[in-house]
Amino acid sequence: MSRRLVALMILFLILLAVFVVLVIRAENRNMEQLRNEYPELSEDALNLRNDALRLWAIRLPFGFILPLLLLFTGFAQRISVFAGERFGMIMSGIIVGLAIFGVMYLINLPFSFYSSFVLRHKYGLTDQTLLRWLELSLKGFLINDGVLALLIWIPYMIIQWRPDGWWLPMGMLAVPVAIFLIFVSPLIIDPIFNNYSPLPDGQLREDMEVLLERGGIGDAEIYVVDKSRDTNTMNAYMTGIFSGERIVFWDTTLNNLQEEEVLSIAAHEMGHYIKGHIWKGIFAGSAGIFLVLYLINISANWILKSSGGAFGFRNIHNYASIPLLIFLLNLFLFLGNPVTNGVSRRFEKEADLYQISLSQDREAAVTAMTKLYEKSLGLPRPSELYKFWYSTHPPIEERIEFYRTEEFLTFGGEES
Template identity: 60%
Template sequence: MDKKLITAAVFLIIFLIIFAGAMIFAEYLNIQSLRQDYPDLDEAAYSYRMDAFRLWAIRLPLSYIVPMVFLFSGFSQKIFQITSRGRGMFLSGLLFGLAYLGIVYFINLPFNFYGSFILRHRYGLTDQTILRWIELSAKGFLVNNGLIAVFLWVPYGLIQRYPETWWWRGGLLMIPVIIFMVFITPLVIDPFFSRYTPIPDGSLKSGIQEILHKGGVSDADIFVVDKSRDTKTMNAYMTGILSSRRIVLWDTTINNLSEREVISITAHEMGHYVKNHIWKGIALGIAGTFLILFLIYLSSGWIIKASGGAFGFTKLHSYASLPLLLLLLNLFNWLGQPAVNGVSRVFEREADLYEISMTRDRESAVTAMEKLYETSLGVPRPSGFYEFWYHTHPSLEDRIRFYMTEELEEIAKGGQ
């Protein structure tokens, strides 16, 4: 095995550990500053944030160490030999995918349980039962990892047949898949996890329908999802495209906010649709897919060559290379997060402006956002480092300032 490959692997892990340490230190300094600027903020918000950061700091390098262990130990190749013995491409891919992804799932299970169950109960963010948590975790494995395993033969078939051009062919194949998933998710996948019911008749429904009509999306359905089983936090979103588009309100949002505040949040989510953020996101996702697949094509070729067969395989089309592909996919997605999240913050700012311009109600926008952060133990602002790399939304501090000072735009009848 080429020493450069070993050096690169060690350097990556060391860099991730330093990165995580720097992020925690930046957030620690940020919290000291917040304590001075917001002396009345609940101390639990600071404590919860740092506990979550410590868990994240462990999981970040671990997400790369685990696939590296599978590759460098040859364990991935051993799993492949067992699952592929006397079986065709589809069945061997299904079995290998379930075996590898299942092992990784159980490795991550204690961290998932601690972060999404123990911590959230400790800080009073949920009353979720252990059986409900197990149900959602199992369903998440079936939907996410199960689908990967079922269709694993497709990308590997492309790699085997077109070893030099699979990346752009795969990118083309992903275009209808991405669009289909955006369309089908609210209709099939989301209801698999929670119960969605049409919003009941009343003044809230009438108020939402009024702004939907004004925005030119009166044909969008309005649903309430029973998130109170899983969390005490609040949220709302607009999802789907074409005939599947819908406004979704968490029941916790309806139960804890005034009607004016709910309508304000709904206007924000509607703004994403009116401003074409969903279609822009699809276009950017497609472009990003081509770029990432090309980078994976280049880097995987060098890594396999540098391994000198130490992984147990010398061709990318072996299912045993799945840990390598997922590691590289994870790496390039992580490196691209500042750009992706920067675009997301621009979209959120545009939706914020649409919200206050549609409702002409700055106060409800502010109070709704403050309550959203309060119930989730959020802090008014993250560190600049965290915001640059991970924050998908402007900070609470920035959004309140924006809501109160930004000049309103004219909302044309029909939304455009």
């Protein structure tokens, strides 16, 4: 293995450790400031943030170290050789994929259990049973990793066909698949995890239908999902495109908010749809897919060339390269966080403006947002570094100020 490759790996891990330290220090300073600015702030919210930060500080570097361990220990190569000697390309791909994804799932299982079960029970964010948690975890593995393992031979067939330029046909295949999943997920995948039912008849449904008509999407379906089985927090979202568009409310949202607050949240979710955020996300995501695949192609080939066979293989079309591709995918998605999350915050701001403009109710937007954050033990704001790198939404204190002061827009998009 070349000294340059070893030096780059060591440098990356050092920089990652420095990043973790900087974020934790920035967050700790921010929480001290919040204690002074918001004396009524819940201690549970601050303690939850500290616990979550400690877990994040472990999981972030571990997400890079684990695939490297599968490479350097030769585990991936041994599984690949075992399957390749006995089976053809398709079956060996399934075996190697299930082995690698299964090992990564099992190793990450304690972290997932602590973050999504132990911590959430500790702070009263869920009443979920252990059996239910296991059910969702296993379903997630089977649907995500299991399906990927069954189909892993397809991208590797493309890589074998075009070892130096595979990223282009792979991107051309991945984009329509991603769009297809946007269609299919609300109808097929989401109901595997939770029960969806139409919003019952009544005043809320009537007012919701009027709101949808005012927004020009009266054909959208209105659903309630039984999230109270899994969480005490609240949320809503709008998904689907064309005839599959639907607005979905967690039952916890309907149980904890007043009708005008629910309508205000609905207006926000409609804003994402009206402002074309789904399609904008598809176009931006498509460009991102090609870029990330191109960078992975260049990086993977260079790493394999510089490794001198240290991993037990030299070609990217070997199934043993799966951990290498996972490492590089995690790397480029991590480095791209500031861009993708910056775009997300901009989308949220546009949806916030549409929300108050359509509902003409600033106070309902403020109270609904306040209840959402209090119920989830959210903080008024993160540190600037964390916001820049990780925040998908503007901080609540910014959003409340925005709700109260921003000029309304007309439905045509002009300021009134």
